Amino acid sequence: MTTPTVLPIETASLGDRSYLVHDGEVAFVVDPQRDIDRVLDLAEQEGVRITHVFETHIHNDYVTGGYQLARRTGADYHVNAQDPVGFERAAISDGDVVEVSPSLRVRAIHTPGHTFTHLSYALEGEHPYVFTGGSLLFGSTGRPDLLGEDHAETLARHQHASAHRLARELPEQAQVMPTHGFGSFCSATQTEGDASTIGQELTQNPVLRQDVEDYVREVLDGLDLFPAYYAHMGPANAKGPEEVSLELPERADKEVLRQRLEAGEWVVDLRHRRAFSAGHVPGTLNIGLDGQFSTWLGWMIPWGTPLTLLGEDPEQVSQAQRELVRIGIDELAGQSTGTPGDWTDAPLATLRQATFADLAQVRHHRPVSVLDVRNPREYAAGHVEGALNIPLGQLARRLAEVPEGEVWVHCAGGYRASVGASVVSASGRTAVAVDDSFDQARPCGLPVVADDA
Structure with missing residues (x-):
């Protein structure tokens, strides 16, 4: 039997991973991000056809690319049968088995906790994997409060039970492949390490070492704020996100930038903080691409506010635009590249x-x-x-x-x-x-x- 190839696709700015899994001919994808060109390019590079797309849950921290990836490739789009969605999907439920190919046999496991309808997917066989989404993470679990404080304790109890179910039903050598936990605010606590197995989690993960009462108390006491833009992600994902263009918007000249700043619109300088400090257009904000750019911009900006980006070159603006469409900011008012002298004739400000x-x-x-x-x-x-x-x-x-x-x-x-x-x-x-x-x-x-x- 062919050994499966499992390829993570990192989205470091959001702290998430998607996965492309193949047998050399056909492939399935778990939790793809909005910019599906990365997935398509990887599949082409590997010489495989994508035939199935699996969502572990209706995501709260990003707009999914699963719907469009399935439409583009003709793949079956597996979403929990209990999720109320506005599109056709291959409904899947606890215990269902999907034979992607003779060597890629995927079993759905209901693992509520991050959401009520959360599913994990076990890749069975001699080389077992489990794609755990926001359930069992490396040394942690997905946070249980994203659906509101009223549900947090109930979901925390579900999360504990789900983790123990995975540990009970899967072999200790099964590789744990979470979507969240690499800096994502969907993680209940900071995660550690870059790989793990069910056996390792049994020795290091509090959810598998604590009784339910201790776990629930600790996880609820440890929760902090999460980004405000999360409120917009679930509805977008349940509706079925439209395909988005990554072409750069129209260039804004000095006069247009002045007018936008005077109108109270957001003009964001993407450069590193030290470059911004040395000289910038007065009134602009600095959210550099060297950090969690989209997380912080999406958290702060009043949703729907016109946004113009300033970057050193088109590649910098393009990277920022890619990050923004992942959280549903699809349209930019404009962009400009170069140096602050290209953006204003006024004296530059320093910080x-x-x-x-x-x-x-x-x-x-x-x-x-x-x-x-x-x-x-x-x-x-x-x-x-x-x-x-x-x-x-x-x-x-x-x-x-x-x-x-x-x-x-x-x-x-x-x-x-x-x-x-x-x-x-x-x-x-x-x-x-x-x-x-x-x-x-x-x-x-x-x-x-x-x-x-």
Whole structure:
């Protein structure tokens, strides 16, 4: 029997993986992202035909490419029979077996917890795999609260039972292949490692080592905020997302950019934070492509706000556009490339960058405000005494809470701090971005306190 080839397709900016699995001739795909050209290119490179597409669940963190991939290839599109969707699908339920080919036999396993209708897919045979979506992750599980707090405890109990079912029914050598858990906010906790088996999870995953009460209490107590744009993903996926163009939008010249900024539209500079700090168009925001660009932009922007992108070159804008369509931002108002001198005739603005040592020194000489843009549980675990906490995802709509005067903005490492400082600066305040690890705050002499201290 042919040994299956399992190829992950990483989407690092969202912390997710899709999978192409084939026997040398035919293939199936699990949880494909919106930009299906990556999947089609990989299938062509491998010389295989895609005949089946499987969704583990109606996704909350991205717009699926499964519907369009199935339409493009003629593949059977397997979606849980219990999911209310607005398109034709190959309905699949717990226990159903799909023979993709003689060596690719896939069994559906109902694993509620991340959602009520979540399915995992076991690839049976001499080399077993299980595609666990948002169920069993590496050392963790998918979070149970994305359908609302009212369902969180019930789903957490389901998640515990589902993980134990997988461990009970599958061999210990079965490779665990999750969709979430590589930085995704769909993960209940941070995951570790890059590969695992059922046997390894039995020794390291809390869900398989704790009783249900301890697991439920721990997982619910550990949950933090998740991106606001998640609210739009489920409805889009249940409807059946339309195909999207990745052609660059119309170029915006200096006058158009000026008008858009004056109108309050979002103009986002994609460059690295240090390039932005050295000189940028006043009023623009900095969300660099070197971090979780689409997550933070999607979290902050009022949904439907016109968006223009500024990049060093067309490739940078194209990458950003690809990331945005994955979360359902399909239309851009425009784009421009080059340097800030190509985008405005006005004097450029700068954004001071500093360290925690600089902040400690400054506080000895004059009063400054400290804005911590980390999420609440990060803040509660330890923060600079007196710092105001406004999570980055909420900052744009809570700017009125930011004090006037000089505001030093920090996060855990520098990326979110620069985004937040650019938002504060664009509002007319004086901002300083702390481009430093929070681990340096206490050694630099800053008083760090925890909420439970």
